[in-house]
Amino acid sequence: MVALAGAALLCASPGSATEAPAGFTDKPRWEIGVGGGYLQGFDYPASSDANRRGIALPYFIYRSDVVRVGGGGFRAVAVERPRFRVDVSFGAGISSSSDQDGARSGMPDLDFLLQAGPRAQFIFANRPTDGGGRLQVSLSGALRGVVSTDFNSLRNQGLLAQINFNVTQRRVFGSNFDALARLSSTWAEDRLHEYFYEVEPEFATADRPAYDATGGYLGSSAFIGGAYRPNTAVRLFAGMQFGFYSGAANEDSPLFEETVSTGFALGFAWTIKESAERVAIVDVDP
Numbered sequence: 001m002v003a004l005a006g007a008a009l010l011c012a013s014p015g016s017a018t019e020a021p022a023g024f025t026d027k028p029r030w031e032i033g034v035g036g037g038y039l040q041g042f043d044y045p046a047s048s049d050a051n052r053r054g055i056a057l058p059y060f061i062y063r064s065d066v067v068r069v070g071g072g073g074f075r076a077v078a079v080e081r082p083r084f085r086v087d088v089s090f091g092a093g094i095s096s097s098s099d100q101d102g103a104r105s106g107m108p109d110l111d112f113l114l115q116a117g118p119r120a121q122f123i124f125a126n127r128p129t130d131g132g133g134r135l136q137v138s139l140s141g142a143l144r145g146v147v148s149t150d151f152n153s154l155r156n157q158g159l160l161a162q163i164n165f166n167v168t169q170r171r172v173f174g175s176n177f178d179a180l181a182r183l184s185s186t187w188a189e190d191r192l193h194e195y196f197y198e199v200e201p202e203f204a205t206a207d208r209p210a211y212d213a214t215g216g217y218l219g220s221s222a223f224i225g226g227a228y229r230p231n232t233a234v235r236l237f238a239g240m241q242f243g244f245y246s247g248a249a250n251e252d253s254p255l256f257e258e259t260v261s262t263g264f265a266l267g268f269a270w271t272i273k274e275s276a277e278r279v280a281i282v283d284v285d286p
Contacts, residue, residue, distance in 0.1 A: 023082025023126055025283040028274035031061040031070070037237075037267015043096035043110060044196040045186075045219045046245040048257040049103065051096045059269065063279045078118075080282050085121040089142070090114070103255050107203045110148070110195070115160065117144030123284055131174020136284045140164045146192055158189030158215070168284070176230065180239070182223040190215035197253035208254045216249030225265075238266040 036056030043049045061070030068075040073091040080087075093113040104110075119142040126136050142164075146157040165183045172179050190213060197213040204210040225239025243261040250256055 024280040026278040029277045031274040033271040035059045035269040039265035041263035046256045090116045111150045115144040133171035136168040158191030160188045162186045178227045185220040186218040188218045197250040211253045219245040233271045235269045240264045
């Protein structure tokens with residue numbers, strides 16, 4: 001699983017001054033366009049096997065009072081207030097193959113991971129700044145069920161809990177540049193840890209002894225990134241993510257290779273058309 005979702009989320013359109021209620025921003029009800037990019041992460045938390053992907057695809061964003069599609073997933077909003085929001089979100093993580101010379105050599109590949117569950121978000125700041133910018137600070141906690149799939153079957157990988165602290169500055173110093181920083185910590189049930197770190201006896205080797213994984217702390221990360229809008233239709237983005245895994249529940253696994261990792265992502269989004277109809281939302285997600 002590659003944990004660079006924050007870079008993809010930078011594709012979200014920056015806020016603008018509108019007549020929406022205080023704390024809300026008017027956004028197009030829908031947008032269509034083309035996006036693409038390149039990212040380099042790792043096969044799973046604490047892995048040293050790089051996972052590189054490049055992609056270019058059309059995209060669609062839809063916003064209503066309840067349903068939000070785009071920005072990296074699907075979201076159903078239950079409560080939306082200027083200082084508090086509750087929603088149910090759905091997301092995905094990419095698959096990876098077991099390298100012949102990697103720690104998982106000879107073991108099954110890791111499938112796509114799908115996640116779904118509730119999230120509560122507390123918004124500490126969402127205020128205008130000089131030059132038409134906006135400072136946004138929020139804290140969120142999410143609980144999600146995780147399944148893996150090869151698109152022929154689904155396998156339950158248990159529950160994952162995550163805490164995120166986000167700081168976003170839209171239009172830095174009045175420019176067309178947005179800056180983002182995020183800190184995250186993750187815990188998971190034993191099934192997800194087993195998916196990443198378990199070594200069954202049949203896959204044990206002299207350099208990779210059998211290992212029984214347990215649940216608990218999975219790791220933390222720090223993300224810093226930026227997005228630049230050269231015109232109203234095009235957004236360019238880039239970011240780096242640092243993973244910190246010291247003290248994780250399965251640090252003794254032979255598949256646990258690194259206590260610190262660094263990944264990056266860069267890309268673009270080109271909005272081809274958007275609706276004239278607008279919808280007022282609390283636009284604090286990066």
